Amino acid sequence: MGKATGFMEYERKDQKTDKPEQRIKHFQEFHTPLSREEQELQGARCMGCGVPFCQSGQMIMGMASGCPLHNLIPEWNDLIYHGNWEEAYYRLIKTNNFPEFTSRVCPALCEASCTCSLHDRAVSAKGNEFGIIENAYAMGYAKAEPPRVRTGRKVAVIGSGPAGLAAADQLNRRGHLVTVYEREDRVGGLLRYGIPNMKLEKQVIDRKIAVMEEEGVIFKPDCDVGKDIRVSSILREYDKVILACGASNPRDIKAAGRDAKGIYFAVDFLKSTTKCIWRHNMSLKEGEYLSAKGKKVLVIGGGDTGNDCVGTCIRHGAESVMQIEMMPKLPSERACDNPWPEWPKVHKTDYGQEEAAVIFGKDPRIYQTTVKEFIKDESGNLYKVVLVNLKSKKDEKSGKFFMEQVQGSEYTVEANLVLIAAGFLGAEEYAPKAFGTDLNERTQVWTESGSYKTSVKNVYTAGDMHRGQSLVVWAIREGREAAREVDMDLMGYTNLSVQ
Structure with missing residues (x-):
């Protein structure tokens, strides 16, 4: 080639x-x-x-x-x-x-x-x-192409992130009647409110949604199934249901002073900015978003979401930004035990960290560090954070390594805004509970290995809700595979491909 x-x-x-x-x-x-x-x-x-x-x-x-x-x-x-x-x-x-x-x-x-x-x-x-x-x-190649024949079978997709959208797109192409329910005010799920606008402009989502609508997919935003809409009515109306609600249960930081004012989950912080700039033509309006302007910010978590918080805080006009990561800094080149074609476990600098280095004069990341205590003033407002260094230690029984606090390494930094970007624990439980589906030990919706069928008849699952927090590309694959299984059960055969 x-x-x-x-x-x-x-x-x-x-x-x-x-x-x-x-x-x-x-x-x-x-x-x-x-x-x-x-x-x-x-x-x-x-x-x-x-x-x-x-x-x-x-x-x-x-x-x-x-x-x-x-x-x-x-x-x-x-x-x-x-x-x-x-x-x-x-x-x-x-x-x-x-x-x-x-x-x-x-x-x-x-x-x-x-x-x-x-x-x-x-x-x-x-x-x-x-x-x-x-x-x-x-x-004009990427135009709408509605299916020529409809099967008359109806499928509901709960959640409009990449997994839900992929499942809906595949099943609609097959000729099924697909309705996508989204609890937020706009369609897109993780794509809409989990990824900042500077990485994915939201008109790009709207452009594709318009094509899918023209092809026959029905979208219903502002519909929280399990709260606003009874599950029993969904199960009566549709032949099959796919749960693709994401892994939106954020991992918290259990440290003294956690109740201080000024501590937020990253997803809430990023969502407030995205909603505000779209309400006000790509600009921010004071009082309508969680602002980092003039703040001394501490971001907890060194992954993509933490980097997005860094870049967003800089655009807000933060006074300073620090980002802490529990794990050691990765090497600049592949280690001997990480050969090609494995994913390279090497140090990378993303856009937010690059911007912080230019604006503040140094990379914002501090490695092998976690929070020991949040310190608040008499009014309950956060103003300092006690950090502690970590070291890697091997568990003699399991042979696994874990990070342990280094006694006497504590130090205090000023911070009046903390953003927790420590990943997600699994799905929010109210939707699975409403449908009656079983969860596994990681609070993901349970299915048998290699299948997308839940423990409830005619109910399937896909994406982060099924797999756990992962990449957009994996969510799309999950949506495609779930759609294939649903189509097989509806029709007795399938011509939907997953690769």
């Missing part, structure tokens, strides 16, 4: 990124796409591997290597190199319902296992995917 000698002739070239000093002034995406000609040369770098690990999606040492959707990456690289952009689009959507989302927010598992990355920089599969889908919208 691509040009046989392309990887030797052309260097990797990515989208141009606005400088931190400029992009922190707004909440829009800050990458300038390559020209069509430049993108075609990036397609030429694809090596035509005998075994394309980029699309394998296999689990190695508990981590995915390659694309979980099994995107036909070498094929569409070759197609854009030869200028056949329309056919590249059709190859892309065979495996991915939402390349407009994944080309923006996916960490590019495909590139990490690219054969070219063994000796050079990986092929820019994510950038090529972006070029293909945006060209398709511009040229």
Whole structure:
């Protein structure tokens, strides 16, 4: 695929990124796409591997290597190199319902296992995917294509995140009548309110939702099934139900002084900003969001959500931002026990940390550190936090390592806003409880291995609610696989593909 000698002739070239000093002034995406000609040369770098690990999606040492959707990456690289952009689009959507989302927010598992990355920089599969889908919208290829025949079978999808949307899209293509229920005021779930606007502009979601509506999918926002709508009525009206409500139960920090004013979960903080800027034409209005303006901020958690909090706080005008992470800093290059094509466990600096380094003069992250105590004033307002260092220790019985506090390493920092971005424990229990589905020990909806059927007849589950907190690309795969199983049970056979 691509040009046989392309990887030797052309260097990797990515989208141009606005400088931190400029992009922190707004909440829009800050990458300038390559020209069509430049993108075609990036397609030429694809090596035509005998075994394309980029699309394998296999689990190695508990981590995915390659694309979980099994995107036909070498094929569409070759197609854009030869200028056949329309056919590249059709190859892309065979495996991915939402390349407009994944080309923006996916960490590019495909590139990490690219054969070219063994000796050079990986092929820019994510950038090529972006070029293909945006060209398709511009040229009219990504238009609505309603199913020609309807089966008359009705399916309800509870939750409009990437898993729910993928399941709805697949089942609608099959001809079933699909209705998606969303408890928030706007459709999109995690995509809408869990990912900041500068990573995924919300008109991108609205553009795809409009296509799905034209194809026949019905969306009902502001409908909280299990609270506003009785489950019994849903089960009576629909032949099958898919629960795709996400893993939205945030992990808390159990430390003295946790009741201090000024401590919030990251998801609530990010959601308030997104809602505010969309109410006020991409600008913030004081008093209508959780503000970090003029605050000394401590972000707890070193993952993607923590980074999003850092970038958002800087755009608010925070006085300072510190980000703590329990685990040690990763090495700058692959360790000997982390060979290709495993996911590279190496140190990375994301956009928020890059911006903080420019604005405040240093990387905001502090490793092997956690909170020991939140200190509040007489009015109950947070104003200081006691931190403590951690060290790795091996449990002699299980052989597993854990992080232990280092006695005497405590120190105090000033902070009047704390954002907890420590991950999620599982699904909120009210929806599974309302439907009567069993939960496993991790508070995810229980199914048998390899299946999406819950313990309740005609009720299925998919996405983070089933798998646990994960990537958008995994949610899409779960939605596709759940849709296939539902279709099989409805029709006795299925022609829906998952890869």
